[in-house]
Amino acid sequence: MVMLDENQLSLIKEKLYKYSGIFLNDSKLAMIKNRIYHLMRDTQIYNIDTLLSNIESNAKIQQQFINSLTTNKTDFFREVFHFQDMIDRSLPALFRLNKPIKIYCCASSTGQEPYSIAMSVLYAKKLYKSSIPVSIVATDIDTNVLQEAKEGIYTIDFKVEKFPHWCDIDEYFDALDDGKNPSVRLFKAKNKLKNMLTFKQTNLFSKSYPFIREEFDILFCRNVLIYFKQEDQQEILSRLIDTLRIDGTFYLGHSEILFHLSEKFEKLGNKTFIKIKA
Ligand SMILES: C[S@@+](CC[C@H](N)C(=O)[O-])C[C@H]1O[C@@H](n2cnc3c(N)ncnc32)[C@H](O)[C@@H]1O
The missing domain is CATH 1.10.155.10 (Chemotaxis receptor methyltransferase CheR, N-terminal domain)
Structure with a gap:
């Protein structure tokens, strides 16, 4: 050392x-x-x-x-209730609006979070028979994790990583190994997931973000604010929620808070919020 x-x-x-x-x-x-x-x-x-x-x-x-x-700890379907809420509530409501849907995942690390979002979207589209186009923008400051995320190749240890009951991994990933060890497998994301995703570098600490006001219908900001000072967390949150449209859903990490910005949101529980004020 x-x-x-x-x-x-x-x-x-x-x-x-x-x-x-x-x-x-x-x-x-x-x-x-x-x-x-x-x-x-x-x-x-x-x-x-x-x-x-x-x-x-x-x-x-x-x-x-x-x-x-940077600390890049992440998992597929981490804080699984957010993905379940997308399937049960936010996505079906958006499908009914009959407009393309845009989702932002702002500290996406090696990609397990945006790929979990993409799997949830595809499952919900099948469930509700929707053909509405959905795009997901995933950003991080760390160029190494962005590269890994773009490649979409994962060693998945099924003893550690928990997938929801509806998620048939073979529907979303191609196996790259011979399957001799069924509990630890090597997979590559299929194009139907990759085609929904755009990865780009964005520093949440910079004073402006490359998005327009109210661009997104759903915003994921999980397990990243904890690395910033309190006063910076509030500024970052304020810039982030500007990118979310009124009535949009905000999924926040389990140990993060909205500070005074909570007055702009209706609280649904499980760190799930609906934006009610600009
Ligand atoms: C612990 S991971 C969380 C990953 C994912 N959101 C999750 O909940 O599983 C935190 C991520 O935030 C990213 N990060 C840290 N500072 C950042 C910044 N200023 N702008 C954008 N991303 C940042 C790190 O590179 C890391 O990949």
């Missing part, structure tokens, strides 16, 4: 905050040292001061720095 003095450590935290809004507190010291050690190995820059100045001056190294310090 790499040795960091107080000054170097605070420069690392400062730069990460400046470029991503991610705020790391001192309890993360071991994690920071470990991740910086890996970054040094990947960039072949073993001098911390040289690395720090390259983070400022070299866009590629700056991106590698950000990628190295």
Whole structure:
């Protein structure tokens, strides 16, 4: 593991905050040292001061720095009640409006969340016999996870990952292995999922987002606000909910809150909200 003095450590935290809004507190010291050690190995820059100045001056190294310090934990159908609510309530209501549907998933990591959204949409379309076009925009700041998500190749351990009863994996993924180990399988997402999805890099900490006001019918923002300071969470939330139309549904992570912005929403429970005010 790499040795960091107080000054170097605070420069690392400062730069990460400046470029991503991610705020790391001192309890993360071991994690920071470990991740910086890996970054040094990947960039072949073993001098911390040289690395720090390259983070400022070299866009590629700056991106590698950000990628190295994000936490990308995710799962298929994590907080499954949101996907069930889409199938039971939000999607059938949108199908009745007879207009193309747009969904935004704003910290999509390696893609399990937007692919779970896409599977839920396809299942709901079948269930309600709808042919309404649905598109899903999935963004993240981390270019490595976006690349993995675009590829859509996953090792799925069925002892760990829980899929809803309606989800027949073979309907949505092609097997890439010989199936000899039925509990851990290698799959690739089928084009019918991929065709609904657009992945792009967006930094939630930047002052504006590449979307128009009220562009989306459904917004997923889960397990990302926790990495930001409270005052930044409120600003990010306020920019995000601007992209959601009135009557649109907002699915928020289990340990995240809306602060004063909750007055713009009707609360349905399970961190599910309907936007009622601009
Ligand atoms: C713990 S994962 C959550 C993934 C998914 N939303 C879920 O709930 O399973 C957090 C993700 O937020 C992304 N992230 C962190 N800071 C970000 C920022 N400033 N802008 C966009 N994404 C960010 C990370 O790269 C990471 O992939």
